Amino acid sequence: MKRxxxxxxxxxxxxxxxxxxxxxxxxxxxxxMTFFYKxxxxxxxxxxxxxxxxxxxxxxxxxxxxxxxxLPKIAARLLHIVMLxxxxxxxxxxxxxxTNDFSHHLLGRRxxxxxxxGWIGWMLICLFFTFKRNRPKATITSSDKTEITGQ
Numbered sequence: 375m376k377r378x379x380x381x382x383x384x385x386x387x388x389x390x391x392x393x394x395x396x397x398x399x400x401x402x403x404x405x406x407m408t409f410f411y412k413x414x415x416x417x418x419x420x421x422x423x424x425x426x427x428x429x430x431x432x433x434x435x436x437x438x439x440x441x442x443x444x445l446p447k448i449a450a451r452l453l454h455i456v457m458l459x460x461x462x463x464x465x466x467x468x469x470x471x472x473t474n475d476f477s478h479h480l481l482g483r484r485x486x487x488x489x490x491x492g493w494i495g496w497m498l499i500c501l502f503f504t505f506k507r508n509r510p511k512a513t514i515t516s517s518d519k520t521e522i523t524g525q
Contacts, residue, residue, distance in 0.1 A: 378439075381502055385431050388495055393424025395488030403481035423488070431495050438503045451504055458500035465493035 397420040399407070407414045416422040438457070442450050472478045472486045 377506075382432075382435065385435070385495060385498070386428060388491060388498075389424045389428035389431060390420075392427045392488045392491040392495070393420045393422070395484045395491065396420070396423040396427075398482065398484035398488075400480060400482035400485070403485060406477065406480070417485075417488075427492055427495070430492070431499065434496055434499050438499055442503050442506065454500050454504040458497055458504065461493055461496040461500060465490060465497070468493060 396417045399418070404418060407418055416426060438454065441453050444450075445453065468489055469486075472481075472489070
């Protein structure tokens with residue numbers, strides 16, 4: 375549990391960095407968000423972007439922890455690795471979109487880094503659960519039980 379809290383605090387710091395980077399869009403990008411892409415207006419204010427990124431990461435963390443608890447160890451690890459591969463593919467396609475789409479290219483490098491950090495956060499969550507060791511559950515043996523007799 376302690377490692378989870380430390381990791382979630384680390385993700386909170388990363389989400390603040392991501393929110394700051396997402397708010398540093400270029401002037402042309404700000405104008406585009408204001409007039410044409412109003413659904414992205416929350417990314418112009420750093421703390422709103424940071425909260426949005428952190429909420430997405432929390433949902434992913436909960437999904438991964440559910441997978442960790444519900445599935446056998448091998449199946450859970452395999453699913454975490456598959457999700458890691460999906461996150462890597464998403465990072466690649468985001469990079470490809472930002473470099474080849476002119477309107478996304480105008481948003482600026484810092485904005486792009488904020489999105490890349492979002493995918494990297496998901497990769498870190500996948501890696502966290504892939505290498506997480508499950509603690510053995512305590513079992514009660516017959517020597518641990520005490521028998522109460524009426525005498």
